[in-house]
Amino acid sequence: MGRRRKIKAKTYELEIERFSDEGRGIARFEEKIIFVSGALPGEKVVANRSFSRAKFEEADVVEILRPAAERIAPKCAAFGVCGGCSLQYLAGENQIKHKALWLKDAFLKQAKIEPQKWLKPLQSEQWGYRRKARLGVRFVAKKGKVLVGFREKKTGWIADMERCEILHPSLGDNLTVLGDCIGKLSIKSQIPQIEVAVGEGNSVLILRHLAPFSAKDEQILTDCEAQLGVIFYTQSGGEDTVKPLNSTAILSYSHPAHNIKMEFLPTDFTQVNFELNKKMVTKALELLALDGTDTVIDLFCGLGNFTLPIAKYAKCVVGVEGDSGLIERAKANAQKNDIQNVDFYKADLFEEVTGFEWFRGKTYNKALIDPARSGALEIVELLPKLGVERLVYVSCNPATLARDTEKLIEIGYKLETAGVMDMFPQTAHVESIALFVKN
Numbered sequence: 001m002g003r004r005r006k007i008k009a010k011t012y013e014l015e016i017e018r019f020s021d022e023g024r025g026i027a028r029f030e031e032k033i034i035f036v037s038g039a040l041p042g043e044k045v046v047a048n049r050s051f052s053r054a055k056f057e058e059a060d061v062v063e064i065l066r067p068a069a070e071r072i073a074p075k076c077a078a079f080g081v082c083g084g085c086s087l088q089y090l091a092g093e094n095q096i097k098h099k100a101l102w103l104k105d106a107f108l109k110q111a112k113i114e115p116q117k118w119l120k121p122l123q124s125e126q127w128g129y130r131r132k133a134r135l136g137v138r139f140v141a142k143k144g145k146v147l148v149g150f151r152e153k154k155t156g157w158i159a160d161m162e163r164c165e166i167l168h169p170s171l172g173d174n175l176t177v178l179g180d181c182i183g184k185l186s187i188k189s190q191i192p193q194i195e196v197a198v199g200e201g202n203s204v205l206i207l208r209h210l211a212p213f214s215a216k217d218e219q220i221l222t223d224c225e226a227q228l229g230v231i232f233y234t235q236s237g238g239e240d241t242v243k244p245l246n247s248t249a250i251l252s253y254s255h256p257a258h259n260i261k262m263e264f265l266p267t268d269f270t271q272v273n274f275e276l277n278k279k280m281v282t283k284a285l286e287l288l289a290l291d292g293t294d295t296v297i298d299l300f301c302g303l304g305n306f307t308l309p310i311a312k313y314a315k316c317v318v319g320v321e322g323d324s325g326l327i328e329r330a331k332a333n334a335q336k337n338d339i340q341n342v343d344f345y346k347a348d349l350f351e352e353v354t355g356f357e358w359f360r361g362k363t364y365n366k367a368l369i370d371p372a373r374s375g376a377l378e379i380v381e382l383l384p385k386l387g388v389e390r391l392v393y394v395s396c397n398p399a400t401l402a403r404d405t406e407k408l409i410e411i412g413y414k415l416e417t418a419g420v421m422d423m424f425p426q427t428a429h430v431e432s433i434a435l436f437v438k439n
Contacts, residue, residue: 023428119419375400
C-alpha cells in the first residue's frame with residue numbers, strides 16, 4: 001500500500017449528519033462528503049483535514065462545539081491516541097444500536113432486503129473482555145523505557161499506555177510491568193511484538209524476537225512469569241518456531257451450558273471474547289432448531305467451536321476447515337469431550353470442493369457457516385446441492401454477509417432473522433448472525 005500524499009492543512013467547522021458504517025461521523029463541506037473520526041450524529045465540531053480526494057475528505061475532531069446527548073467521557077487514558085478502540089465516547093447500549101443500524105443498512109444497500117424479524121442484540125462485558133491480541137513492543141531510548149501496547153492511530157508508533165481497558169485484566173492491568181521486564185533484557189530493542197492468548201485458567205505471551213536470548217535474559221523472563229502469572233513462549237521466525245520458554249501451557253475455554261471444554265494452542269484462532277462466544281453459540285443452536293434427527297454441516301469450523309455443541313443435539317455433524325492444525329485440535333476436542341457423532345475434514349472452501357468425500361453424494365438438512373471477513377460466496381452457491389434447508393450464517397463483516405445474502409435469495413433461500421453481537425465492544429467491528437430458510 002502506498003503512502004498517503006501530504007496535503008495542505010485545513011480546519012473546518014462541521015455539522016455531523018449521520019454515522020458511517022465504520023463509526024465515523026459524516027458531514028458535508030463545499031459539496032464534499034467529509035468522514036470525521038471522533039464525531040457523532042447531531043454534533044457540531046471543529047475538525048482538521050487528514051486526507052483528501054476529489055469527492056470526499058477525511059478529518060479528525062479537535063473540538064466538540066455541540067456534543068450529542070449520547071456522548072460520554074472515554075474510560076481509557078490513551079483513547080484518541082491508541083488505535084485499539086474507536087467508540088469509547090459511546091455507552092455500550094448506544095454502540096450496539098449503531099451497529100444494528102449498520103447491519104440493516106448493509107442488507108438494504110446490497111441485498112435490497114431486511115430480515116422478517118430482528119434479533120435482540122447479544123452483549124456481554126464491555127471492558128477487560130479481549131483474550132487474543134497482537135501487541136506492539138518498542139524500546140524508546142528518549143523515554144528510557146519499553147512501550148507495550150496497541151499502535152497509535154495512523155502511525156506505526158506504539159501508544160504510550162500504562163494499562164489497556166479492553167484487554168483481559170491479567171495483561172491489561174500489567175502493561176507497565178511487562179514493559180519493565182522486557183526493558184531488562186539484553187535484546188530489548190529486538191522484541192517487536194507479543195501475541196497474547198488468555199485461556200480460562202492461564203495466559204500465554206508469545207515473544208517475537210529478532211536475536212537470541214542470553215541465559216540471563218531467560219532468567220529475567222522466568223522471574224517475570226512468576227510475577228505476572230503468565231507463561232512465556234518465544235518465536236524466532238515463522239509460526240513453526242513458536243516454543244515454550246519453560247513449560248507448555250494447556251489453554252482452554254468452555255461452553256458450560258453444553259458441558260464442553262475446548263483446548264487450544266496459543267497460535268490457534270479463537271474468538272477474542274469468551275463470554276460473548278458462549279451466548280453466540282447458544283443462539284446459533286437455538287436458530288438451527290436441532291431435534292436429534294438432523295444431519296448438519298459446519299463450514300469454516302475452526303477447532304469445533306460450533307461443531308461440538310451442535311453434535312450434542314444432532315444426529316451427526318461434519319466440520320470442514322482449511323487449517324490442518326485446527327482440524328487436529330477439533331478431533332482431539334471431540335475425543336476429550338466424548339463426542340462420537342462428528343467427523344472433521346480439511347478442505348479449502350474457496351476452491352473446488354464437489355469431489356470431496358464429505359460433499360460427493362452427501363446431504364445435510366442444516367448448516368452453519370462462520371467465514372472470515374471475505375465471506376463465503378463460493379460455498380453458499382453450493383448449499384442447495386447439499387440439500388441444506390436451514391442455514392445459520394455467522395459473520396464478522398456486514399458487507400460480505402449482505403453480498404452473500406443476495407446470492408442466497410437468488411438461489412432460493414429467504415432471510416428469516418438476523419441480529420448483531422458485540423464481540424468487540426468499544427470498536428466499530430460488527431459481528432452478526434442470520435438465519436436463512438429454503439423456500
